[in-house]
Amino acid sequence: MPPIPTYKNDGIGRLHGRVAVVTGSSSGMGRAIALSLAREGAYVVCSDLWPDASPDGFEEDKHIPTHEVIANNRGISVFHKCDMGRTNEIWALIDFAVEKFSKLDILVNNAGLWLPLRDFVEETDEMWDSMMGINGKGCATSMRQAIKQFLKQPIDVNSGSRGRIVNISSSAGIVAVRREATYAASKAAVSMLTRNVALDHAKDSININAVCPGVVRTAMASTNFRDPKIISEMQKGTPWPRLGQSQDIANLVVFLCSDEAQWITGQNIAVDGGFTIGIPL
Numbered sequence: 001m002p003p004i005p006t007y008k009n010d011g012i013g014r015l016h017g018r019v020a021v022v023t024g025s026s027s028g029m030g031r032a033i034a035l036s037l038a039r040e041g042a043y044v045v046c047s048d049l050w051p052d053a054s055p056d057g058f059e060e061d062k063h064i065p066t067h068e069v070i071a072n073n074r075g076i077s078v079f080h081k082c083d084m085g086r087t088n089e090i091w092a093l094i095d096f097a098v099e100k101f102s103k104l105d106i107l108v109n110n111a112g113l114w115l116p117l118r119d120f121v122e123e124t125d126e127m128w129d130s131m132m133g134i135n136g137k138g139c140a141t142s143m144r145q146a147i148k149q150f151l152k153q154p155i156d157v158n159s160g161s162r163g164r165i166v167n168i169s170s171s172a173g174i175v176a177v178r179r180e181a182t183y184a185a186s187k188a189a190v191s192m193l194t195r196n197v198a199l200d201h202a203k204d205s206i207n208i209n210a211v212c213p214g215v216v217r218t219a220m221a222s223t224n225f226r227d228p229k230i231i232s233e234m235q236k237g238t239p240w241p242r243l244g245q246s247q248d249i250a251n252l253v254v255f256l257c258s259d260e261a262q263w264i265t266g267q268n269i270a271v272d273g274g275f276t277i278g279i280p281l
């Protein structure tokens with residue numbers, strides 16, 4: 001990976017002064033996304049169940065909450081607790097961002113629930129409700145609240161948009177992967193919501209896209225990444241010679257939030273080392 005650039009708080013960042021909400025920002029991809037947006041000068045509302053990173057994560061500085069890492073580097077960030085399974089907390093999150101920074105430019109729906117691999121017959125209705133609730137309904141609710149706010153705002157002269165939404169879906173929402181049926185269904189819901197909502201609101205100059213990660217080394221996947229047999233299986237399914245890192249995902253999210261991405265909407269873009277192309281021999 002190339003070195004991560006330093007923070008740009010001097011007005012030259014690509015996202016200088018844009019207000020961003022990132023859900024699930026304490027660990028993994030959400031953390032990398034929040035840090036990357038802040039590096040480009042965005043003001044970031046970090047949101048999660050709690051500010052502390054998961055102890056199962058692989059970040060070297062995981063003892064420091066994401067919003068504090070940003071503040072320590074002269075960026076602007078606050079933490080606001082939000083359980084993406086609770087509608088009232090999602091409404092409060094969007095309200096909080098607007099009250100704090102007077103507008104909202106970017107919503108990144110990254111928080112998600114995945115449960116360790118098992119055959120469909122061993123899954124339960126409770127698993128369906130929690131994964132569909134957090135991954136599917138949580139994403140829909142936050143998009144709707146963000147769009148209501150975007151519609152109150154003028155089109156930004158630089159970005160050409162009223163607002164940007166990036167949903168973190170999954171390669172599992174594109175191709176069938178054994179032993180994660182309900183998770184895959186919830187991510188397919190995120191991917192299709194992305195297309196439909198983008199279609200409804202393109203006329204309003206609101207961009208809505210999704211990033212579909214492949215296998216990425218985070219707390220969520222830590223049980224897989226600590227098992228050499230599963231690592232070898234994951235590598236067999238990934239044509240590129242390495243597995244994914246959170247920064248791979250964050251790099252595309254930053255681009256989708258940038259002025260250069262104005263004419264991109266309704267897309268599900270895989271960042272997966274070729275996982276969704278086909279199985280390499």
Ligand SMILES: NC(=O)c1ccc[n+]([C@@H]2O[C@H](COP(=O)([O-])OP(=O)(O)OC[C@H]3O[C@@H](n4cnc5c(N)ncnc54)[C@H](O)[C@@H]3O)[C@@H](O)[C@H]2O)c1
Nearest residue numbers: 024026027028029083084110111112170213216218219220
């Ligand atoms: N790691 C992978 O291989 C992989 C692959 C494809 C997609 N994804 C998706 O990427 C996104 C980020 O996952 P990650 O791998 O970075 O995992 P992670 O465990 O490192 O981080 C997930 C974060 O979401 C938070 N979170 C969980 N439930 C929440 C809730 N109800 N409300 C608010 N926050 C909540 C957690 O506290 C955690 O900080 C998820 O949507 C996941 O489904 C992950």
